[in-house]
Amino acid sequence: MQTANEQFLNDVVNYISSLVPVNVERCKGDLSKLLANYSVTKVEPTEVHPDLEDKIHLFLSAKRLEGLSELTLDNYARDLRIFARDIKKRTDEITTADLRNHLSTFPHLKMSSLGRKLTVFKSFFGWLTNEDYLMRDPSKKLKTPKKEKRLPKALSIEELEMLREACETNRQRAFLEIMYATGCRLSEIQRLDRNDIDYHAKSCKVIGKGDKEREVYFSYKAMYHLEKYLKSRTDDNPALMVSERKPHGRLSKRGIQREIKVIAQQAGLEKKVSPHTMRHTFATLTLNNGADITAVQALLGHENPSTTQIYAQLTQEKKREQHKKFLVQ
16 A cells, blocks of 8 residues: 555656656656655545644634634634535635635525625634735635625514413523513523622623623513522522523523523414524614613624614604604694
8 A cells, every 4th residue: 555655756756747758767766765855644535634724723722812702713613614624725725716615505594694604714814814824815805795684573562472471480481581681692691690690780790792791681570580480499500591400400502592482382473583582672672662772782782883773673653653753743
């Protein structure tokens, strides 16, 4: 069986002889002497190229030092490793066409999801170029796809009440009220512990995107049902939300999603309801009730006001009310 060096030598000599007439044996002998100073490793078709794997590791390490959250780093790592398994090239051999071809293998994804993947590639190759690992950035010519212009699907007040009435356990009602009252992201809620709650101030501090801390607030309903749920528990787990079955471990994000979905099914709602739906509902109903958009932006943990602005879509009833109230007769 040929070694990697021998196979490489034969491949190079065969390539040269296909271009110009050469003495194959002499060429092979001369190249063999040169290769004696090197160790050649063959990259198998099923393997990630070691150079690309190394660059991904360097990039993720650098971003960790810059303070990116573990959730963001995990997302970066997943997208880049899927890319590396698909491309199997040295980093400096990757072209714009490679990136386009890779992104085209996800026809099922929405434009927003493809845009997120492209953002990861732009960050990765931009960093490599700035750090002088690459002479040029293959992602530079790629434009971020336009996002679908869809309004967030918030619940109406009637639908929110239907969910409340459909709750069959203390746990379900507490989950629903916390999600709605705080407007938190799923990951922010999932990480909360019992001791994080300030019962006097009816608030708690959560860690959002970019590891930024902010304070969020509970309604009287949320506090009432949360305390009722916690009093009914017999475990000593510090987590705010735990599984129903012993040993009552911290509930996963998927577990919380499943519980909200179950409540929606109990309520007979046909539309999809998720923890993010509750966040949309908090933002939309609060703004429609007259809240200042800057305050809602801070409560949601949005850096950019334009992100909050998409929730400021008035309902037909609110439009009619505003017209009647402010029209000069």
